[in-house]
Amino acid sequence: MTDPGRLTGPLSVAVANLCRRLQPQVSARTAAGFAEVVRRLSAPLQVAVAGRIKSGKSTLVNALIGRRVAPTDVGECTRLVTRFQYGTVDRIEVVFTTGRKQVLPFAPDGMIPAELGVDIAEVSHIEAYLTNAVLQDMTVIDTPGLGSLDAASVSRTEQLLGAASQDEGSDELDETSRNAVAGAEAVLYVVTQGVRADDQQALAAFTAATASREAGPVNAIAVLNKADTVAPESVRGAGDDVWKAATLLAEKQAALLKPRVADVLPVIGLVAESAESGGFTSADAEALRQLSTVDEATLETMLMAADIFTSWECDVPTGTRLRLLERLDLYGIRCAIDAIHADPEITAGALRRILLESSGLAAVRSRLNVVFAARADGIKAAAALASVTALAHASGDPAERQRVHDAIEVLLAKPEAHQLRVLEALTLVVAGAVDMPEDLAEEVLRVGSNADIAAQLGMPGSDRQELAAHALERAGWWRSFASFGATPAQSRVAHVVHRAYFLIWQQLRAQ
Ligand SMILES: Nc1nc2c(ncn2[C@@H]2O[C@H](COP(=O)(O)OP(=O)(O)OP(=O)(O)O)[C@@H](O)[C@H]2O)c(=O)[nH]1
Ligand SMILES: [Mg+2]
Incomplete structure (x- = not known):
């Protein structure tokens, strides 16, 4: 059984407990899926690095890990998913589609060999276990470039992100359950100055692959890589300053990719x-x-x-x-x-x-900390709940589905789990599934994607009394919006936001 001490926070604990409580009441297959959900809840946050071909993903992965280990530029490895996770001894394994694993020696320069010496068509992905401390908090998943002409490697990426956990003691899981459980929990999206509107489609296509979980401002950030190659004369207001040009361009791209990503930060992956x-x-x-x-x-x-x-x-x-x-x-x-x-x-x-x-790597690191590490509990718990729901649906048993649904409702009704509802509502709004006027959508985003109360209320630097008064006022406003001015879908979101404000108010009063 998983050591509960290693769970990221209270939301993860709540979902893990829900899984354990339900296990005896569901089919063996679903129960095995739940065990896998609990196992993943106690693993580090799974962050996929995604983006177009040759955008510099592997270079950035090396910079983040602090070690030149992922092959860049050439070689068949750039066509494969590689998962970098923490281990007590450095080790690389090739995982075949059959589940068989083969240990691979590092290349003389300490990197994953560019050519594997095995039939690549039979390879599922590569697992790299490294002693680097960064990986204790985050498993980094390097992916082949989206938009490559090579449809085979794109579809392999999609499959693999869904099946990436197959080698870790979950042999009893069938493919449907595995896909319901696995996948990346957060996305670091790498764009270059050529980002176009269709990159939003690429982002959407990628998130479809991350175990049918939506990526949004809660769990996705983007970098504008190769900032050094931006021509300052191509960006108005930049003068002859390359970094300023890249920063301005990143701001423009943030507007284009919004609200799918929290931020676009300029970076020079190569120098980093x-x-x-x-x-x-x-x-x-x-x-x-x-x-x-x-x-x-x-x-x-x-x-x-x-x-x-x-x-x-x-x-x-x-x-x-x-x-x-x-x-x-x-x-x-x-x-x-x-x-x-x-x-x-x-x-x-x-x-x-x-x-x-x-x-610019320091800013990327600190953003990763703010956006991902600080929210890892919520991100992981929301992903786990989505998996639990998908598993119950995949069971094909209406009674089981109902039992799981009811248990989730009970969980979400607790004040300490309400944040999960907020994340869900936020995702619906951001993905456009629920239509909201722009200012209200912004407000939902602010309440849902900040951890700090003053930031949630958009009132940094205010005192407790001001915050409490504002929270109460917004709680009242959203309650009447839920009752009077909203479509049924908006109304459901509005109830969640109302309660979020109410709980914030309660918390402020209790302090
Ligand atoms: N000038 C410059 N070149 C970069 C930067 N980052 C990466 N590169 C170069 O871009 C090329 C591609 O980098 P990779 O890291 O292999 O890109 P990738 O996205 O992993 O590529 P695929 O896996 O093949 O899709 C390499 O030659 C890198 O040296 C950067 O910030 N500036
Ligand atoms: Mg690569």
Whole structure:
């Protein structure tokens, strides 16, 4: 049985208890599914990194894990789903569609080998167990690019995200149940400057694959990767500042992708990967130091384009320049040289930190913490409840379905579980399943996707009395909206929001 101490929080505990209580009252098949739901509830949050082909997903995964382990650019592995999870010993396994597993040696450079040496058509996915601490809180799932012409790998991704847990002691589960249980719980969506309206479709298609769970602002964020390649002259108001251009572009994309994602943050995955994973060495720092002594006009010319940079006559060997380009691209190289000009004595370590800062990774990490880690309990519990419902439906037994439905209703009626209802309502509104005037939709979003009361009420910095008065006022407003001004679907959402405000008010009063 799962150790309840490892569950993420009170909502997860409540859903795990519901599963355990129901287990003796349902069919063996459903009970096995519930056991799997409980097991997943105590596992770290499953975050899928998704996006178009070659958008830099694997590079970003390496940066987040802090280790260059996922193959980038070429090789058959980029066509496969790889799950990076915490382990006490580094180990890679190929999981075949039959369920058979085969341990795979790391490549000499410490990465997952780009070619597996097995028939890729028979491979389900790769499991990588790594000792890196980041993975204790989050399992990172690297996915092949969406929008690739290779339909086979897209459909494999969809299947695999649904079946990713098949190798973990759940042999008694049939495929329907497995699909009802598995899948990613949160999405980190990687876009580049070419994002178009149809990327929203790509996002929707992806979420359909994450175990039929909707992604929304609660469990999805996006990054604008390759920020270094944004041409500042293509973005109004950016001047000649690349980072500013990327930030403005990210804001525009946020409006385009809203409300499916909480945020779009600019990032330079490549520089982040090099700075975080040991890819940037003291030899690289030395090479940059040497480059920084080249006269300014020549440097400007060299930094205009990659081929000029590598082919221009210069004391730094071409091979070294190629390596710098591969690790930092022109933007990172320029950034490092600027830092050396500002402080010629700068150490390799300090240079690495400056590169890391310039990559924007810190903001992505902190957003991941705010959006995912802080909400992991709610996200995991909501995903688990969706699985429980799907399992009951898949049973084909109306009595069983009713029993499970009733138990869920009892759970959701408790004040401490009301947040799950709010998340559900929020998802309905965001996905457009319930039509709401824009200002009301915004309000539902704010109440549902913030953990802090002042943020929920949109009144940061207010005192308790002001907050309580506002909560009570909004509770009253939503109650009358539920009764008078709403369609039946709106009315159901309005009741949930009313109660959320009421519970906030109660909590403020009790403090
Ligand atoms: N200039 C620049 N290049 C990047 C950045 N991030 C990734 N790249 C490059 O983009 C290419 C593709 O990166 P990957 O990480 O393999 O992309 P992917 O999305 O995993 O690709 P697939 O798995 O094949 O879909 C590589 O050559 C990376 O070096 C970035 O921030 N800036
Ligand atoms: Mg990849």
